[in-house]
Amino acid sequence: MEATIQYIEKELTGLYPKTEVQGFVRLIFWHVLQLSYTDLVLGRNQKLEKSSQKRIEAIVERLKKFEPIQYILGETEFFGLKLTVNPSVLIPRPETEELVQWIIAAVENENPSIIDVGTGSGCIALALKKELKNAVVTGVDISAESIRTASKNAEQNQLDVTFKEADILQWEKEKWEPVDVIVSNPPYVRELEKAAMHLNVLQYEPENALFVSNTNPLVFYQSIADFANRYLKETGWLFFEINENLGEELIRLLTDKNFAEVEIKKDINGKDRMLRCRKGDI
Numbered sequence: 001m002e003a004t005i006q007y008i009e010k011e012l013t014g015l016y017p018k019t020e021v022q023g024f025v026r027l028i029f030w031h032v033l034q035l036s037y038t039d040l041v042l043g044r045n046q047k048l049e050k051s052s053q054k055r056i057e058a059i060v061e062r063l064k065k066f067e068p069i070q071y072i073l074g075e076t077e078f079f080g081l082k083l084t085v086n087p088s089v090l091i092p093r094p095e096t097e098e099l100v101q102w103i104i105a106a107v108e109n110e111n112p113s114i115i116d117v118g119t120g121s122g123c124i125a126l127a128l129k130k131e132l133k134n135a136v137v138t139g140v141d142i143s144a145e146s147i148r149t150a151s152k153n154a155e156q157n158q159l160d161v162t163f164k165e166a167d168i169l170q171w172e173k174e175k176w177e178p179v180d181v182i183v184s185n186p187p188y189v190r191e192l193e194k195a196a197m198h199l200n201v202l203q204y205e206p207e208n209a210l211f212v213s214n215t216n217p218l219v220f221y222q223s224i225a226d227f228a229n230r231y232l233k234e235t236g237w238l239f240f241e242i243n244e245n246l247g248e249e250l251i252r253l254l255t256d257k258n259f260a261e262v263e264i265k266k267d268i269n270g271k272d273r274m275l276r277c278r279k280g281d282i
């Protein structure tokens with residue numbers, strides 16, 4: 001094991017920060033051999049089977065090309081849930097866990113109905129169902145592959161959430177029931193912001209989950225706000241994850257569309273990352 005750990009460190013040092021390499025070592029041994037960190041420390045002198053060594057080498061080769069570890073291993077953790085991920089869905093981010101927390105704290109209804117728009121892996125919808133046991137949760141996404149992945153995640157975690165394919169830009173074409181909470185983490189990175197992004201995001205994650213045009217970066221927010229004006233119950237909440245540079249514009253957009261109590265919340269990095277509002281007087 002010692003030699004394998006050294007091999008992983010040698011191959012990846014320089015490409016990734018030291019702490020990240022240490023994290024990879026842990027994840028790789030956990031994934032390939034189900035060894036905990038303590039097992040690793042105690043069992044340093046044990047020899048690895050050839051097949052395990054080969055599997056580890058294959059993982060390291062993919063990491064050298066900056067493929068995200070979550071796609072390589074095919075899974076990640078979000079809000080205590082083990083989720084399957086693949087390149088058809090965005091890898092759930094810690095900021096989104098903060099959004100989930102904010103929603104849970106705000107919802108007073110014992111059995112709220114919730115729609116998660118652009119659900120991807122299903123992370124928001126599933127985490128909400130895990131915490132709000134009596135909630136009726138639906139996740140929608142334009143991607144059929146995402147719906148398959150999210151449904152698999154519901155099954156794996158034994159959570160009763162409905163996932164369905166729908167294009168929110170065309171919500172008027174479908175039938176919907178009024179709900180207590182609408183939440184969305186839509187694509188919000190402007191094309192002009194691409195340059196600042198990491199290779200592992202740019203080369204591997206789904207573009208349609210991330211990017212919006214420079215000319216109309218709020219297109220999803222506009223459509224979801226109109227949808228919420230129509231289908232959010234009177235006392236309901238609308239929650240968004242947002243681009244840290246577009247907070248002011250979003251406040252204006254939602255105020256113009258007659259939403260009340262519009263409020264932005266910063267993430268752990270001090271960036272404007274989430275917004276919530278309620279339906280105004282009609």
Ligand code: GLN
Nearest residue numbers: 185186187188189209210
């Ligand atoms: N926060 C993500 C990122 O910067 C973007 C998520 C999104 O577009 N909804 O990679």
